[in-house]
Amino acid sequence: MNKNYLFLALLMIFLAAGLLFLPERHNYQQIKPQDLMWEAVQTTRYVTVDQVANMIIEGDPTLELVDVRDIDEYEKFSLKNAVNIPFDSLLCPNYQDYLGIEDMNVIFYGNDDIKADQAWMIARRMGYQNLYVMNGGLNSWIDCIIKPQRPEETASLSEFENYEFRKGASIYFTGSKIETSTNKSSVKVVRRKKGAAVAGGC
Amino acid sequence: MGPLIPNEIITGQWDFVIALLIGGAFGFVLEASGFSSSRNIAGVFYGYNFVVLRVFFTGMIVAMVGLLYFSYMGWINIDLVFVLPTYLNSMLLGGFIMGLGFVIGGFCPGTSYTAAAIGKIDGMVFAGSTLIGIFLFAEFFPLFEGFYYANNLGNITIGEMFGLSNEVIAFAFVVIAIVAFYVTWLIEKRVRKNMTEYKFE
Numbered sequence: 001m002n003k004n005y006l007f008l009a010l011l012m013i014f015l016a017a018g019l020l021f022l023p024e025r026h027n028y029q030q031i032k033p034q035d036l037m038w039e040a041v042q043t044t045r046y047v048t049v050d051q052v053a054n055m056i057i058e059g060d061p062t063l064e065l066v067d068v069r070d071i072d073e074y075e076k077f078s079l080k081n082a083v084n085i086p087f088d089s090l091l092c093p094n095y096q097d098y099l100g101i102e103d104m105n106v107i108f109y110g111n112d113d114i115k116a117d118q119a120w121m122i123a124r125r126m127g128y129q130n131l132y133v134m135n136g137g138l139n140s141w142i143d144c145i146i147k148p149q150r151p152e153e154t155a156s157l158s159e160f161e162n163y164e165f166r167k168g169a170s171i172y173f174t175g176s177k178i179e180t181s182t183n184k185s186s187v188k189v190v191r192r193k194k195g196a197a198v199a200g201g202c
Numbered sequence: 203m204g205p206l207i208p209n210e211i212i213t214g215q216w217d218f219v220i221a222l223l224i225g226g227a228f229g230f231v232l233e234a235s236g237f238s239s240s241r242n243i244a245g246v247f248y249g250y251n252f253v254v255l256r257v258f259f260t261g262m263i264v265a266m267v268g269l270l271y272f273s274y275m276g277w278i279n280i281d282l283v284f285v286l287p288t289y290l291n292s293m294l295l296g297g298f299i300m301g302l303g304f305v306i307g308g309f310c311p312g313t314s315y316t317a318a319a320i321g322k323i324d325g326m327v328f329a330g331s332t333l334i335g336i337f338l339f340a341e342f343f344p345l346f347e348g349f350y351y352a353n354n355l356g357n358i359t360i361g362e363m364f365g366l367s368n369e370v371i372a373f374a375f376v377v378i379a380i381v382a383f384y385v386t387w388l389i390e391k392r393v394r395k396n397m398t399e400y401k402f403e
Contacts, residue, residue: 009380015267016376019369022274 031124045120046135047107049144050162053169056080064104065134068119069111079109079141080173087115090122099128109134109141145169204278229316231257238317240308240324247305250393252386259379266372280368290353307331 031039039045055063056079065082067074074084085095087110099106106123108116108131116133123131134141143149148166151159170176206212235257236242245251273280304310309317309328317325343350355363361371 005383009383012263012267012376013380015271016263016373019267019270019274020373022369 031127036121036124039124040121045131045133046113047132048135049141050165050169052079052107052109052134052141053145053173054165057169057172062103062105064098064101064106066098066106066108066119067110068108068115073111077138079138082109085119087119090119091126099123099126099131103130105130105132107132107134110137112137112139146174203276204272205282208282209279228312229319232313232316233320237313238320238322238325240317243310243313244305244308248393249389250397252390255386256383259382263372263376263379266375270368270372285357285359287357288355289351290355292350292352295349 052063052065056065063081065079067078067082067084068087068090069084070086071084074082074086078084083098085098089095106128108119108123110116110119113133113136116137120131120133136144145166148163148170151163203209203211207214207217232238236253237257242251242253246254269278269280269283272278300310307314307324307328309325311329311332314325314328314332318329319325359368359371360366361368364371
């Protein structure tokens with residue numbers, strides 16, 4: 001038998017046997033450091049509480065709210081339809097199914113931005129996409145949506161419109177009664193006197 | 203990094219270009235291995251020439267072991283590599299028909315094109331007939347559609363079926379291949395003893 005064949009056969013067995021001794025390796029698809037850095041300094045990952053409230057009210061099917069607080073806090077209060085992935089368990093395989101769903105926009109929130117931002121960073125490094133952070137977290141949610149403050153009289157029209165939306169959202173989320181404005185000034189209707197002579201015309 | 207198209211490193215339009223290049227290389231290897239001769243191919247059944255078995259087994263084990271090393275190095279994501287679905291009925295019948303075609307015609311579809319390319323008339327007839335066969339298959343497909351899709355095991359690999367890792371399967375196949383090489387070498391040596399047209403080293 002040709003010696004070359006013998007050598008090649010032994011090489012092949014050696015290489016194949018080598019496979020058996022390779023340590024197991026997880027190829028987590030990580031985002032490139034420069035891309036992560038670029039995304040981390042952008043503010044595009046933040047969504048405002050108004051946007052979140054609007055999505056919840058409209059029943060946006062792509063919305064997936066992720067509460068990164070502890071389970072106790074989650075049980076006390078959480079946003080509608082939010083799933084709880086405690087920050088410590090983010091890397092846990094049981095929770096991975098919640099993150100990689102196609103076409104879903106995952107919005108992290110905590111009591112404020114910090115935990116949610118960290119969760120965003122970790123999930124982004126794991127290669128997940130369409131991740132956002134609710135700006136200001138639940139503190140901002142309470143301040144803006146549940147207890148909206150009336151803007152000053154000199155505020156712009158858009159601020160008033162925003163206030164009206166927040167009041168509506170507050171009613172939607174808390175079920176509080178509709179607040180009727182008490183300082184309604186009566187408008188005097190001035191009617192034209194009847195029987196006045198027709199002015200002009202042919 | 204790889205596979206290149208699913209990872210969007212190159213666009214999907216490249217697949218025809220890549221297919222052309224790989225097809226050219228495949229045809230070259232077939233011709234260089236002597237597959238354009240139907241004697242070599244039909245020789246498997248008569249036991250005097252096992253070059254087909256050796257070439258395909260070699261291609262398979264090199265690709266298997268290579269892919270697993272590539273995967274380990276992170277050069278290819280093996281989960282994204284397409285696995286052909288297994289339709290058990292059609293595969294068994296298809297394998298039988300293919301084997302029959304092999305021994306009767308002396309070619310398999312790919313090698314008939316290599317033979318046609320170097321001007322062999324039997325190769326051209328075989329290649330032309332495959333086209334007729336493809337046409338008839340497509341026209342009469344509704345008749346045997348039920349059989350064709352029966353026993354669908356999905357995109358399953360041997361490792362998944364037996365609950366073994368890909369590495370163990372690759373090692374087993376390498377061992378099987380090397381044993382097969384040795385056994386066929388012995389068979390060839392014995393059968394060719396009285397054949398004048400083959401020299402054996």
